[in-house]
Amino acid sequence: MNELLLIVSIAGSRVALPAAQVESVIELDALIPVPRAPHHVAGLSALRSRVLTVIDCQRSLGLGETTFEDGRIHEAAVVEIEGHHYALSVDAVEDVVEALSEPKEVRAAMGEGWERVSKGMVETEEGPLLLVSIDAVISGQPQVAAA
Template identity: 40%
Template sequence: MSAGLQLVAHVAGRGLLFDATRVDSVVDLPPVVPTPGAPATIRGLAALRSRVATVIETHRVLGLPRGSGGGRGVVTMIDGHLYAIAVDTLEDVAGLAIAPPPAGMALEGGWSAVSGIADGENETLLMLDLDRLVALASA
């Protein structure tokens, strides 16, 4: 098990965790400009703090129904590019013990971004690897 600080968020009712050391900021997503030819997992581009960010449709990457709209964003920098990971809600930062996913847990498709699990308040939280999530969204 590993411990550290994680940002707790929800997408389509699923509790997700992001490594707090990888989170640049959290934002209310501004209007997004669609990008022609991009996969459905990319909502488009948005101006964040005078910089352009690619907005990831997290529910689509994970194969979940659209939640409450993905109006919040977890902002991170990967390979010099800014990304906003769309989530429905942002809860808080918590220090949780992260365990590896159980051996029998099916982690196919977008769920291959799950790098661990933790016990939250009345739910199991899934830790997402931001690099893997962005790679899956961009494929």
């Protein structure tokens, strides 16, 4: 059985997340901001009785910023890492597909943000997709880049 991938779009690009790591997909409404937190931490949200730390994937990649105050609904993928729950805010969650290949190195030059989170390229029925490392997205940009 091949690895399942969750196709999402971040900053207009379609990429894949390892579906096994994603607990659920939710719709975010109001966020509680965390003052002085790193830029890519968009705020806190509650999923039932758990507190979710919301990571804005666009900001983490340095590709813009999602605004949460516009009243629109934002989709996010919920993951748990070391006992903490995170919601990765993306433009849209599209589909779950099977990976048809192992991730392979991307030989073309990617943007700086993408380069950092890339786990390689995987073939799917919908064509090649970039496999994104969830850990790298959560840890955000190195401090130097953020400054």
